[in-house]
Amino acid sequence: MTDAPTFPGSTGTPSGRPLVTGDGLFLLVVLLAVIAAYLPSLAGGFVFDEHHLVLDNQRLGRWEEIPLAFLRLEEESAAVSHQVGTVGRYRPLPAVLGTVAWHLFKLNPLWWHVVNLALFLMIVTAVISLFRRLCPDPWVYRAAALVFALHPIHAEVVAWVALFGNTLLGLGFTLALLFHLEARRGWGVANGLVSACCLLVALFSRETALVFPLVVFVLEWIGPGREDDAPPPSAPGALWYTLPSILTVILYLVIRWYALGGNLRMTVEGGIPWTPALLTIPAVLSNYLCRLFLPVNLSPVYPVAWIGAVGDPRFWGGLMALGALGFLLLHLATPPGGDTRPARFGFAATLLTLLPFLHLRVLSIHLLEQDRYLFLPSIGFCLLLGLLFRTVVRPAVRPATGVVLLVVVAAGLGGMSFQQSRIWRDDVTLFSRAVEVSPGSSLAHQNLGMAWHIQGRLEQAEERFNHSIALGNRAAGYAGLGDVAFARGNYQAAVEAYEQALSADWNVSAALLRNLGLAYFQIGDDEQSLRTFDLLVSRFPEHPLGFLHAGLLRLSRQDHAGAIERLNTARRLDPSDFNIPYFLGEAHEALGHREEALAAYAAALALSPGFKRAQTRRQALLAGPAVLAPPVASAAPLPAVPAAKEE
Structure with missing residues (x-):
């Protein structure tokens, strides 16, 4: 039996049960404060990439997609976004929980937000236990827990569902560390297995959890042994206790290698050279620390520019700011002559959990800095603040002062979180803030334009798309202008704008190709429309509308066999669309396949019992052998052009 790392400095006794903090009233107050702070998030809708991951993701409605989520990357799991699978995000558990949520709540955002908030409350409970386990001084762990629970930097994680990936990561990571500590208190085989399972939850939610063994190693190496005054264990000894997490x-x-066909698919090469990517890191780190210290003007997009030379003052400024902030944290968080291990671990944990987000070459320039990247690092940072509070305020000597200060800080952070969570209620509010904070970001203007387009505010949308083009985002900007022209019924202008987008970037989204095909159809160029839809289904073989429209155009050209092939594929991809079996029935009817036509019409009626056109044609077939002429392609449903966001 070996004692787990517990930092000295208090008379408290760590709990032997992971989720029991020992002071239930404090836990209750914190959880109620969190609910109050993030209450506006429950009134929010689906925003940002939730349009792709949730609203347009037809796979969420099929239970059979759950095992398949483990066989593909996240960007290949949202059947409507159809981004090329080069980002390397293997995150099956968010897709699984999203499927469950869809069947329970359909597309009611309230209950999705309730689930996400509940996950965050579990994380807060686990973090309180973790802080208490590491540093039992109530002035330290309570102060640290209050700041973590109410810090507005977490508004993005709480208010932005995005299939629950960030909250699943936080819950799995925190519980894995907590149960690791519990396993170290005794023989702990059961706790060790639970820790491994929790780590797998985190790993299957976000790749960030790959740094977990590093955090455990630092904790074991820095943490004390059996007695507080015992020397730190050797590196091999710390590595031994890290071995279970390494094996996990x-x-x-x-599992990932086998599931993805013998390839981890993790290596992503960015277009930015190594020199600016490395030189920009100090500025990014100092920005993160400043944002943790002073969480104001938070936004989904921040202005960041690459630093290309060592002589750039931004490099040295970021480096000096980072060094100064780090020194102050370590120095002030440690009392004179006191133990430096808690502060060193808090600082190391903050930096280690930020490591995955410092590989700047693989990140979009628009998304180099994100609030959600600070979710796990904030745990170590809040531990540092708890230690800082004990050292500077000395609440043990002046308890009344300590309590008043904690209440004031909690109220201030809670109020800021309340306001920040309101920003995430809809896309217009969210990206209006992004444009305000980062006016030079084409992503901010582009997504605000898409938000205005969804609301039918076409003039405002057009203005933002032109800003996006002026800032260098020609492909997405012209795609947005094409959507605006399509919505106005100016299909020729839509074709020209979409072609401009294609010329700017051939690797466009499926939505653009579909919209271009529809625009060609509207101006009477069926040949070019068919070519566009064929290009769509060749590049995005799981896009049901691409196959549907390609089939309808073939039907209008009397290519009934080709129409049946395309429509059968569309039906397999989207079995809930009653239009598809109806048009299949007409294609079979034109070929004289009476039984197949009857079966197809029956399938359409099963999906939509009041579908009169299917009833009429089925009754006509049952009444006699006459074959009705197939419809022209103008009978095809032309859906409204959706706002295809750039993310």
């Missing part, structure tokens, strides 16, 4: 990561990598 290896298991995850093996």
